[in-house]
Amino acid sequence: MAVSHILGVKGRNVITATPKETIESTARKLSEHRIGAVxxxxxKGAIAGIVSERDIVRAVAKHGxxxxxxxxxxxxxxxVKTCKAGDSETELMTLMTEHRIRHLPVVDGxxxxxxxxxxxVVKFRIEAIEREAEEMKSYIASAG
Numbered sequence: 001m002a003v004s005h006i007l008g009v010k011g012r013n014v015i016t017a018t019p020k021e022t023i024e025s026t027a028r029k030l031s032e033h034r035i036g037a038v039x040x041x042x043x044k045g046a047i048a049g050i051v052s053e054r055d056i057v058r059a060v061a062k063h064g065x066x067x068x069x070x071x072x073x074x075x076x077x078x079x080v081k082t083c084k085a086g087d088s089e090t091e092l093m094t095l096m097t098e099h100r101i102r103h104l105p106v107v108d109g110x111x112x113x114x115x116x117x118x119x120x121v122v123k124f125r126i127e128a129i130e131r132e133a134e135e136m137k138s139y140i141a142s143a144g
Contacts, residue, residue, distance in 0.1 A: 003092065003106055003116060004085040006124050012114040014105070016041045019048055019073035026072050027056050037103040039112060040076045047105055047112060049076030082107045083116060092121050 017026045017038045029038055030053060040049040051072045059067040059075045067075075083092055083104045092104060096118055106114035 024068035
């Protein structure tokens with residue numbers, strides 16, 4: 001199953017932050033939207049980084065409550081791994097496993113086109129396995 005299919009079902013909306021936004025503001029976005037990461041974009045909409053819940057926890061552990069007033073640019077991961085609309089779920093799982101990440105921004109034509117989480121990949125993989133099992137049952141029932 002391709003990334004484009006997953007985005008077609010879940011949607012292409014991506015919650016973003018700017019590099020100057022505070023960690024507190026970003027943490028609120030994560031909570032309000034019930035997501036685990038936001039893409040940090042520059043003035044032109046290009047990907048500047050990604051901030052996850054883990055990044056925020058590490059900042060609070062290191063700086064205490066003062067971390068909440070810091071800009072996300074200080075804690076974001078700048079080397080962002082991305083995927084393309086045509087990538088397969090196997091490619092996503094490999095990339096996420098190799099780099100120990102749970103969120104991949106989708107880039108299409110050089111622009112941010114969506115976000116895929118490990119939860120999305122698992123959900124669609126389980127649905128595919130269940131569909132295969134039902135097809136196998138139907139085939140066996142019709143062949144007997």
